[in-house]
Amino acid sequence: MTALDYIKNQPRLQDKHLTQTTNTFSTLAEFPPLSYAKAASPNPGQTSSKQATPTQKSDYHTKPYYQHIHTTHFPKPITLKELQNYINRVFYETSLWTTDNVTKNQTFYEYILVDSMSASIVHHENQNNPNQIDYSTCKIICVASYRDLGFTNLHTQKTFNTPGFYIPGYTYSDYQNAFFYTFFRRPFTHSWFIQFQFNCLKLIPNWFYEWWYYFGPIDQIYPEPILKTSLPYYQKQTPQPSIPILSKIAFHIDMGIPWICSWHFHLTQLQPDMPMSLVKQFRVKWWDKYDQERCSITSMQKFFTDNRNIERSIVQLSRSIPTEDQRQHPRKLIQQYGQHP
Structure with a gap:
């Protein structure tokens, strides 16, 4: 969805009774698998060289x-139904986290990511x-620092790029929370297909x-070939950061995983x-329709060779463009000695 879609479909909270919430949870059961038939990348070739049609093998x-x-009053485990009732009393249905501002x-938070062009999000209906x-x-698309977004600190507010939302703006703290709270949509039965854009900047804020x-x-x-072969090869070809997970994030960005x-x-x-x-617990799994050929040694060798050629071209181009001092030098000579006839 675009930012304008959120403006048109924004919730009318004044028409809701905040004290009346519905049971938003389905039974745990076996965590039934969800379909990802529509989860192909909007830009073909960034996630896989083939049309993606996921299966449920993993x-x-x-x-x-x-x-x-938080700590509850329960001295021992409770049933799923009791847990559901407790959660419905504690949280508002569209704010499944501790908050004093249900608006x-x-x-x-999802709108923050879309309006700031940090993420592209699509919800697929049943x-x-x-x-x-x-x-x-x-x-x-990117994980922006507060300077990237034009903030001078964490608590000042900036307006949305697309005006008309029921809240006029957000702080950088809101932006940080957006990367967490956006994904807290319906627990137990909802899932997210997540990927980085291919050219996502690798300068990731520490939070x-x-x-x-x-x-x-x-x-x-x-899969074993990626963990035992592809990832180690990638890490040998790239400078190793002081925070190891940055290397893993970069691997996902460059290989479109x-x-x-x-x-x-x-x-x-x-x-x-x-x-x-009361805690939140997270589950992850591999997407079976990812084209593992993208992570083969041959493909990565070509990837790094192409990148080095691009870097050399940029260096050569930058050397051919005069610097400000070089551009000023002829002007200084003309000012000092006069223009040649």
Whole structure:
């Protein structure tokens, strides 16, 4: 969707009763697989050289760590129905996180990413129920620093590029939260198809490391040839950053590798002799229709050779363009000695 689509379809919160929420959760069951038949990249060739038609061969891997929300009053585990009722009392249906401002809901944060041209997001409706979102796709175009967006600090507000939204602007803290809260759409049964745009800048702000920690892929989902051959080869050809995950992010950007992520609420005892804690838990899996030929040694050799040729061309071009001092030098001579007849 474009920013104008959000303006036309923005929620009318004044028509809602905030105290009346519906049960937005389906039964956990077996986490039924979702269809990704429409999840092909809008720009053919960036994700795969073939038309993408995903299958469900890969399994989800649940990450072993949690995102803590708060400590509950439950001394022991509860049933799924009890958990659903508790969550419906704690959270507003479109703000599934702790907040004191329900107008800054999931749509608001999603709009920040779209309006700032940081992400392209598409929600795919369930074929049997047009009012139900089946799954969503997100292409991360860039992860901007506060300077990139024109902020001088984290708490000043800037207006949206496309005016008309029910909230006129956002802060850089809102922008940071947008990368997290946007993905907190319906737990248990909703999932995201995520990828980076091919030319996404690799200068990633440090707060994005936490996003990758929760939403990013883990080693267990990679096919063995990619984990044992392609990734090590890529890392040998590129300067190694001080933060190892930056190398993994760059690998996904350059090789156009997508993945699938979902999340759910969970109760667990994080501290001994304490009540149960409400947490969010994340699951990721490989997208089976990714063309692994893009990560072959031959393909990557060509990729790095082409990049080096481009870099040499840029260097040669920059040397052929006079600098400001070089452009000023003839002018200084003319001013000093006069123009030649």
